[in-house]
Amino acid sequence: MIGCASQVRVEEALARLDSDAMRFVLTTRLDEEARGFAEAADARRAARSRAPYLGMPVTVKDNFDLMGHPTTAGSRLLGDAPVARRDAVVVQRLRAAGFVLLGRTNMTEFAFSGLGINPHFGTPANPAYPGEWRIPGGSSSGAAVSVALGLTRVAVGTDTGGSIRIPAALCGVTGFKPTAAAISRDGVLPLSTTLDAVGIIGESAADCRALFDVLRDVPGKPFAVPAHRIRLGVVTNYVMEGVQPEVAGPFHAALARLAAAGVAIEPIELPPLDCLPSLMKDATFPASEAAAWHQPYLDAGRGAEYDPKVLARIEAGNRMGAAAYARLVEGRNAFIADMAEHLNGLHGIVWPTVPALAPNISELEDDSAYHAANALMLRNSTIANLLDGCAISLPCPEAARPVGLTIAALAGSDDLLLGVAETCQRVLNQKD
Numbered sequence: 001m002i003g004c005a006s007q008v009r010v011e012e013a014l015a016r017l018d019s020d021a022m023r024f025v026l027t028t029r030l031d032e033e034a035r036g037f038a039e040a041a042d043a044r045r046a047a048r049s050r051a052p053y054l055g056m057p058v059t060v061k062d063n064f065d066l067m068g069h070p071t072t073a074g075s076r077l078l079g080d081a082p083v084a085r086r087d088a089v090v091v092q093r094l095r096a097a098g099f100v101l102l103g104r105t106n107m108t109e110f111a112f113s114g115l116g117i118n119p120h121f122g123t124p125a126n127p128a129y130p131g132e133w134r135i136p137g138g139s140s141s142g143a144a145v146s147v148a149l150g151l152t153r154v155a156v157g158t159d160t161g162g163s164i165r166i167p168a169a170l171c172g173v174t175g176f177k178p179t180a181a182a183i184s185r186d187g188v189l190p191l192s193t194t195l196d197a198v199g200i201i202g203e204s205a206a207d208c209r210a211l212f213d214v215l216r217d218v219p220g221k222p223f224a225v226p227a228h229r230i231r232l233g234v235v236t237n238y239v240m241e242g243v244q245p246e247v248a249g250p251f252h253a254a255l256a257r258l259a260a261a262g263v264a265i266e267p268i269e270l271p272p273l274d275c276l277p278s279l280m281k282d283a284t285f286p287a288s289e290a291a292a293w294h295q296p297y298l299d300a301g302r303g304a305e306y307d308p309k310v311l312a313r314i315e316a317g318n319r320m321g322a323a324a325y326a327r328l329v330e331g332r333n334a335f336i337a338d339m340a341e342h343l344n345g346l347h348g349i350v351w352p353t354v355p356a357l358a359p360n361i362s363e364l365e366d367d368s369a370y371h372a373a374n375a376l377m378l379r380n381s382t383i384a385n386l387l388d389g390c391a392i393s394l395p396c397p398e399a400a401r402p403v404g405l406t407i408a409a410l411a412g413s414d415d416l417l418l419g420v421a422e423t424c425q426r427v428l429n430q431k432d
Contacts, residue, residue, distance in 0.1 A: 004042035006055025010034050010100050013057045016151055017102070024122035025142045025151070027062045028069060028104040037100045044098065051098035053214070058099040059146050061157040062107050064088040065187035073189045074107040074139075076120045077297060077305045088187025090156060090198055090215055097214045102152070105142030109307045111158055111191040112290060112314065114166045114377035115370070116141030117361060119307050126358050128172050128402045134358040137167030137377065143201045144171040154202040154211045160191045160286055162353075162381025164199030165393040169353035169404025174425070176200045176208035176392045176418070177384060179411045183215045190293060192286040195385040205392060205421040212418065223419030225347070227261045227427055230420050232350050232407065233268035233343070238276070239351035239380045250399035251352045254428055257397075261427040268349065272338040273383065279331045282324035284317075291317025309370055332386055339387055340410060347420050348413075351380050353393040353404030384408045392421045397428050 014031050016022060034057070041055035060066075063073040065084035072078045087095070094101065106121050108114075116138030117123045124145045126134040136145050140157030144167030147155050157164050159177040168175025176199055183198040190196055198215065202208040213220065234255060243251075259265045294314050297303075303311055343349060354377050364370045384391035384406075391408035407424065409417045 004039075006038040006041040006045070006100065007035070009055055010038035010057055010102075013102055013151055016149070021125070021127060021149055022151065024106055024118070024124040025145050025149075026059070026103040027072065027074065027106050027121050027142070028066070030101055030103045034100050034102050037095070041098055041100060049098070051096070054098035056099050057102050057152045058094055059102050059105045059143060059152055059155045060088075060091060060094070061140055061143055062104040063111060063158060063189040064091055064104065064156070066091060066104065071189050073111065074109040074118050074121060075306070077302060084187070086187070089184040091187070093215050094156070105140070105146055105155060105157070107141055107157070108139035109310045110290065110294075110314075111139040111160060111163055112286065112310045113138050113374050114162055114381070115364065115374050116167055117364065123361060126171055128170070129358065133361045135170065135361055135364070137170035137354070137358065139163040140167050140199070140201065144168050144173060144175070147171075147173045147201050147203060154200060154207050156211070156215070157199055157201060158188060158191070159197050159199040159385070160195045161378045161385050164201055165353050165381050165391060165404065165406060166377050168201050169393045169395075170358040170402055172395050172402035174202050174205055174208055174392065174394055175404075176202070176205070176212065177390060178212060178216070178414050179390045180388060182217060182390075182414055184217055190289070192289045194285040194289060197385070205394065205418060205425045208392065209418040209422065212414070220415040223416050225416070225419045225423050227258070227263050227423055230347050230423060231264040231266065231345065232258070232348055233266050233346045235270055235273070235349050235351045236267050237269050237271075238273035239355075239383070241355075242376070243352055243355040244357060246357050246399075246401065247352050247355060247403050250396035250403040251405055253398045254396040254405050255350070258424055258427055263424065263427070268342070268346075270339065270342050270349070272335050272342070275335070276383070276386070279328065279335065283320040283328045285328065287313055287317035288320045288325050288328075289317070290314050291320070309367065312367070336387055343410060348407040348409045348417060351406050353381060353406045355380060357401050357403075380406065387411070390414045390417050392417060394421060394425050394428065
């Protein structure tokens, strides 16, 4: 008979996984393992363990190594790959803190899209649109849905161009991308070795901060920042192009709430952003670096096993020459230096996480519609990755459908950014 706290909590979570709303959320379920870890967590609690999160359920994305399982990264291609010989470092840290892993969450194949569509394992429906089959956002699709549906308070994923923040914004939860070097990627299957970061989706910025403290390589220092001391630059160029009224309205309403609470809201034009299309015209980091990783599989004639839309993006990387890649590296370094000058004196810069509401999946079957929607979803969020910065997406409270507000900062500013985000989220969630 189950009578201990951790076991009850885990059994409730496993039962929820059988509901229709949870279809396609996980690619790997670890029911029996989770039960064993929950029992062990209750024993550790009885022995007065100091592990801070004993028995709390959590999920990780399908591109994290789990000992004894192949790392499939949302693809059927890797179903016959050798099993991992040890857990990813992030998974090791979760277990040490007492978390109980329910399984691995669904994702866009090889994390190469911001839409979250997966033809191999199915696409989890966006829970903010009951009865509709709208995208959850990607690539960390299952992670966002698992939090939005209350399966877990937090979920771990990766973010290369917005893969944490896009699904968080579209599903109405909070998504945090730390500085890329802050959390070890040992045991994480890569998309772009230059831009990849381990990230966190949670119910709140406070949840993201708490899990960040578990996962980070080096301990940090928490910041408590009162509203009247926060100075934010609201970006007026590039990120606001083509923003839907359904997004712009709640976004500006959120800014007005922050300003009324004493946050300094200052319009800012950032000319370096207007140069991004030309910077990425001949090469991108994800396509170039993914092409190199996948070449052995393509040389072996296994291209038919990929999602064709993902394969097209990988193959595009093969047409990006070494000279174009070198120019991209040089241009990114200049972009980071230019942006640092413009952001001097600000706690962060702000924009809508994505410019549009979540589209219906049926609208994206055509290749051109798919790639256009994907480019739009990724446009704003990619800035933080190119900047090598940190960023968090907070839900806008007055939106009829989920809309995210991003606060981004320079590399290494994670603790200050989280402090600012927690204050801003408290302001946004205050009842009138």
